[in-house]
Amino acid sequence: MSYALSTVGVPEAQQFDLWQSAVSQAFVPLEASAGGTAGRGFRGRLRGQSLGSVAVYEASADAHTVRRTARAISRAAPEYYKLSLQLHGTARLSQDGRHASLRPGDFALYDTTRPYSLAFEDVSSTLVLMFPRDMLVLPSGHVAALTAVRFAGGTGVSGIVSGTLVQLARNIDDPAVHGSVRLARNVVDLLGTALADRLDYADVPVESSRAALLVKIRSYVEAHLEDAELSPGDIAAAHHISTRYLHKLFSEAGTTVSGYLRRRRLERCGQDLADPAKHRLSIGVIGARWGLVDASYLSRAFKTEFGLSPSEYRRRSVEHRAR
Structure with missing residues (x-):
């Protein structure tokens, strides 16, 4: 299923309200505040695809901040992870007491079941993946230690993940990509590889240890x-x-x-x-x-x-x- 929205052509007074409604519908309920000069119009474009249970979006917009609040979570808390890859501009992700400053090529993970904020200080473009938490083969308790942690886009396994996601953003409108559940599964597996490289599995149960080993093996194969x-x-x-x-x-x-x-x-x-x-x-x-x-x-x-x-x-x- 495809999705596309732009504030172009919408009366200026309604542009930001439309944007806040769009991101809340596409992802999970969010509160938003605009940056820049009060009373100025807000430019925003959101387009994406559903690849099975994985949603892939590219969001381009003026300066603003979105927040996942405790109040919104109390009303509904679907168990998703989200990943933000910075394509242009900069962003600051905050969750669980950690803060990740993202530059183009960098990405970070966050959990929709806990409060977070994502601030864009200027015009920016971001690739966002949202997927069920159980798609990751890693224990949720260990993944929780890696929310709002910056993964650099230029080196190591995280560089491979970043490059794959950038290619996905470039081809998001390609009919060959639409509905590709296998592609989505592979992207999440690659993300798991990058996360596994940051974790210590000495105290992980046997079944989870096998899953972590498989992720590391896939990383080795990729390299x-x-x-x-x-x-x-x-x-x-x-x-x-x-x-x-x-x-x-x-x-x-x-x-x-x-x-x-x-x-x-x-x-x-x-x-x-x-x-x-x-x-x-x-x-x-x-x-x-x-x-x-x-x-x-x-x-x-x-x-x-x-x-x-x-x-x-x-x-x-x-x-x-x-x-």
């Missing part, structure tokens, strides 16, 4: 997708577990090691094919970059996964951007 020789044995050895146990972990998650590795490689190829900065790279070069060195295999696997050949996928992406 080694370019290695065409990467095997289940390599992955197991890097985490000091048997190959049999590795296969069991992925089986419990409803997939296989090779299937997960293949899917992530194909998805990264898809991102490159849709990237205007890489339009001069051949499909074979892009495939080899992500460990898929056999061009004929890449073509078959890509069409099976996405319903389009790599060349068709690239052409449709170009046509969509030209609209």
Whole structure:
């Protein structure tokens, strides 16, 4: 399901009220206050998609602050996590006594069941993900220690997450993205990877420890997708577990090691094919970059996964951007 709203064309006196109503309906009930000069109109645009149980929005607006208050929570407290990735401008997220100052590329997580505030001091643009808390494989008590914590967009696992989210923002209107539940699941898994890197699991129950280990393994796979020789044995050895146990972990998650590795490689190829900065790279070069060195295999696997050949996928992406 698509959503789009703009305050352009609305009488100035009604613009901010419309914005407050829009963000409360799209996310959870929020209170808002405008920044800037009193009596001036408010520019705001909100557009997004529902990818299964994950909502993805891009919000661009003038300076303002939104607050999730205890009063609003007492009326209804749906159990969601939200993630804000700063695309342009700056923001300050506050929750649980912590404060995260976000610059472009940075992101932070927050919980809709507890009060928070998000302040934008100037014109800004933000990508917002909202998803059920149980989609994260990490214990909620441990995730609570990471709300309103800044994850830098330029380095490490958080840099991978940031890059993926930026690509998602660029393609939010692409028909190929609409309704992609698998894409949403992968994005949340990547977020779990970044969170797991910040946590200490010494006192986590066995079941949660397995989930955390799987997240770390996925992080390792993500960092080694370019290695065409990467095997289940390599992955197991890097985490000091048997190959049999590795296969069991992925089986419990409803997939296989090779299937997960293949899917992530194909998805990264898809991102490159849709990237205007890489339009001069051949499909074979892009495939080899992500460990898929056999061009004929890449073509078959890509069409099976996405319903389009790599060349068709690239052409449709170009046509969509030209609209």
